[in-house]
Amino acid sequence: MEPAIKLTSFSHGGGCGCKIAPGVLAQILKNSNGFPVPKELMVGMETADDAAVYKLNDEQALIATTDFFMPIVDDPYDFGRIAATNAISDVYAMGGTPIMALALVGMPIDKLPVEVIGKILLGGESICAEAGIPIAGGHTIDSVEPIYGLVVLGLVHPSKVKRNAGAKAGDKLILGKPIGVGILSAALKKGALDAAGYAALIDNTTKLNKPGRLLSELAGVNALTDVTGFGVLGHLLELARGAKLSAKLNMGLLPLLPQVQNLAEQGYITGASGRNWSGYGQDVKLADGITPVQRSLLTDPQTSGGLLVSCDPGAVEQVLELFRREGFADAAVIGEMTTGESGVQVLA
Template identity: 55%
Template structure:
């Protein structure tokens, strides 16, 4: 009979966790600097050159295929919960485009010999439960023996080519609504240090497993122009992508940005991720305003399965907030506005 595997914390097997593992935007830009990102195909409506949440291919006049992939190392130790968070995060990109998920493929890399098969089954079961709840069953996938546990999905969706919520469609005069509070990266750092309280852990899991389903409904609303999901690059990073794509200035009212109180308390004691500093270095050239070090840590905090950032006409804001509330996102708030000007993010 084989010796039992040691009972290791999943997070101890990874150098980082969740979307904090993403390459910093400036590092990624340098790596891709000599590669053709804009492919120039008439029916490829969104490609890597757009810096949007997913690729989009026009199938016909009324149907577009939305395709994305996302995977990462464990952000929590419970395997079923890790699978749920990873799947929710991957599906978020489809919802951020205003599309409807249709099916998924699993991406699995596991350190065989360090992690029990039972643990791997629990990760896959967690991901499957979320995908099926989203109406996008996992139809297959690919697995490898890897040095660290890695799990995620290829997520596919469909939408109308003229109704998709591209981040490049934000318009001057719009207001900005954020669907979830910030602070998930700080919570994950506190978890690794074993200083996250049970209540804070529950708050973290509830947020990261809440699907961004409002996106699909918002794409049918006139006056809702653009959306993106706030994930590994933090609020400032993803707002900067929206500003560049739309050619507008985005103003963030930092006092209005929702932050988990527990995360704010941890930040006050210096708890943060390494990714927040890398995110700030990557985006600082596009950001103006007076920010304290803690402001930077919070606004650049890498969000795993973060909220949607929606750009809409002011008169539609209440209706958009109602959609968020009906989908269980009661913490959605107006956090800023869009104005004409040189593409940048101004923090007030």
């Protein structure tokens, strides 16, 4: 049944596709000098990592992150679930365990019934319950567009923090979830996504990246991040820059969500995909034969996307088994890290 109110009609973008384009963000931040950094701050802004990490003592470090966006789907409960899953993912991407959340809520009060807003919050609460954490407070504002997300705090042992900058030459790259969320959401907004496609979209975006806290226990895992608004190509590029290495990505090994290939070929591409390429395409070498559609898949913004793991070759089977044991059957090796100038080479 079609929802009475289409949440996506209120927003100019949806999900992590709302992110400021990488090139524009770099311009905004280029003159930022930051602040004096205390020795306890283990992870800050230096490598565009997923969360900040502050050492509390020899046994505990605090992970702090926040994420919020406009609706990617029309169903308010599903929107809340997706936004909460996406926000909590950053704690898992640092190898941590979430402990509590605060809600960030901006809603057009004169346009959305309180019952709809309540369903958004309930959706977020359901995911937090699945993660085993409370929503302990938050902040609300009257906003022109619907906005929902979380501040999430987590804990990790200081020696188990997994950064996006620790990859080593020769590492294999493993992606935990299939890609194509932006393409499915674009089709949904234009009424071209069927029930099976919508189910795949919701299943992917509401699956908590719990393997992250288990991956932190594996010595062979050298770097970890999650794939969100900059697409698999953009987040792999951050990983390469952080490690001062190059990365090879095999297009033929990338797992795709159902229907994504066909929908992309029909033109259901988000505007964020093009903005992503404009922001970092100069650092990417595409092999002959990579089509415009394939490039769009590489830059497709993922909302609540999968974990991207850089690990020793000898740890590959252990990492894949961990993913599969946790319900991530599509996890796959997609490339490797190599020496060379920071960038990404995409193989056909």
